Amino acid sequence: MKILVAGSGAMGSTFGHVLHKGGHDVTLCDKWDENVRVTNSRGLVITDVDKVENSPLKMYYPHQVQGEFDLVLFFTKSMQLEAMIQDVKHLVTENTKVLCLLNGLGHLQTLQKYFDDKHILMGVTVCTAKLLGPGEFLLSAHSNTEVRNIDPSQEAACREVVKAFNDSGMPMTYSEDIAYSTWRKACLNGMTNSVCALLDVNMRMQGQMDQMRDTVKQIVSEFAAAAALEGVNFDVEQFTEWSMQFLQPSFAGIDHYPSMWQDLVANKRATEIDYLNGYVARKLKEAGQWAPYCELITRFIHGKEKALGIPYTFVQ
Numbered sequence: 164m165k166i167l168v169a170g171s172g173a174m175g176s177t178f179g180h181v182l183h184k185g186g187h188d189v190t191l192c193d194k195w196d197e198n199v200r201v202t203n204s205r206g207l208v209i210t211d212v213d214k215v216e217n218s219p220l221k222m223y224y225p226h227q228v229q230g231e232f233d234l235v236l237f238f239t240k241s242m243q244l245e246a247m248i249q250d251v252k253h254l255v256t257e258n259t260k261v262l263c264l265l266n267g268l269g270h271l272q273t274l275q276k277y278f279d280d281k282h283i284l285m286g287v288t289v290c291t292a293k294l295l296g297p298g299e300f301l302l303s304a305h306s307n308t309e310v311r312n313i314d315p316s317q318e319a320a321c322r323e324v325v326k327a328f329n330d331s332g333m334p335m336t337y338s339e340d341i342a343y344s345t346w347r348k349a350c351l352n353g354m355t356n357s358v359c360a361l362l363d364v365n366m367r368m369q370g371q372m373d374q375m376r377d378t379v380k381q382i383v384s385e386f387a388a389a390a391a392l393e394g395v396n397f398d399v400e401q402f403t404e405w406s407m408q409f410l411q412p413s414f415a416g417i418d419h420y421p422s423m424w425q426d427l428v429a430n431k432r433a434t435e436i437d438y439l440n441g442y443v444a445r446k447l448k449e450a451g452q453w454a455p456y457c458e459l460i461t462r463f464i465h466g467k468e469k470a471l472g473i474p475y476t477f478v479q
């Protein structure tokens with residue numbers, strides 16, 4: 164399969180590397196100058212769980228990419244998705260599928276502004292990866308990714324993508340209900356990414372905190388209220404239980420500092436909060452309801468961004 168990775172940070176580069184090892188023709192692109200420069204001069208270095216590997220893959224700026232692709236895999240941060248779509252949309256031809264594996268809510272609507280549903284595959288992943296520096300990334304676990312086609316007629320094409328990832332050693336399942344999967348993953352991010360970023364802890368440490376299940380349940384219940392407004396219904400107890408398992412030692416990425424911690428604490432960059440807890444607080448406010456935990460968390464994250472002098476654009 165000919166694959167373009169649009170956004171080659173920790174997740175994009177490591178997925179690209181594994182798919183390349185699986186025999187696919189992978190092109191990486193990114194707009195971060197240092198990343199492109201270091202990858203092309205010194206080479207891309209990927210730690211694939213416990214093995215340090217030198218990847219022969221080169222990295223391009225989006226405007227340099229040419230050719231036709233079977234799959235465009237979007238792996239930017241939420242704030243960069245629309246700009247990246249604008250940069251690569253001309254590469255999406257009749258048979259190209261676009262797959263969005265970003266964390267966060269509202270990305271399908273962004274993709275639908277540019278692509279017909281027959282091109283769009285949506286997904287979520289519980290893989291964990293870390294940016295070690297430009298051109299250097301760690302994939303700490305090959306955990307599961309769920310995907311599904313948006314246009315019902317495209318199931319066979321989506322299942323081909325599922326097969327390609329699985330055959331490359333990147334576990335992928337066909338989601339029975341992608342809106343449900345997306346909200347479930349958003350609950351996980353809403354209860355751990357923001358909390359770990361605020362408290363400067365990893366997921367193992369968060370799991371050891373007193374009354375964490377009660378806190379998680381409160382956050383999940385606010386996500387459930389917002390999801391219901393979009394016609395997605397789920398059981399709060401079940402999603403709380405599902406989310407809590409990622410704070411237990413049985414989760415392969417347990418020592419992982421979530422991507423929002425990496426942005427805010429390690430790299431002093433703007434966070435995806437407005438696409439997670441901020442999205443929920445906003446949706447409920449618009450409906451005349453209140454999400455006290457999500458609203459407070461969002462204010463604190465933006466407060467910390469401001470205190471650190473990080474420029475961000477508040478998403479209305």
Ligand SMILES: NC(=O)C1=CN([C@@H]2O[C@H](COP(=O)(O)OP(=O)(O)OC[C@H]3O[C@@H](n4cnc5c(N)ncnc54)[C@H](OP(=O)(O)O)[C@@H]3O)[C@@H](O)[C@H]2O)C=CC1
Nearest residue numbers: 170171172173174194195238239265266290291292294422
């Ligand atoms: N890391 C993880 O474990 C997981 C992440 N995700 C999700 O995957 C998506 C991608 O995340 P991830 O790969 O971790 O993100 P990264 O921060 O590793 O990279 C994303 C993009 O951010 C920019 N960037 C990163 N660091 C810098 C820097 N120091 N200076 C300038 N630009 C920089 C680059 O794009 P540009 O130059 O265009 O700004 C890069 O392509 C997100 O939606 C995330 O929530 C999902 C599951 C797990």
Ligand SMILES: CC(C)(CO)C(=O)C(=O)O
Nearest residue numbers: 288289290291421422423
């Ligand atoms: C919570 C986690 C680790 C799950 O993969 C994640 O999505 C992230 O770090 O952003």
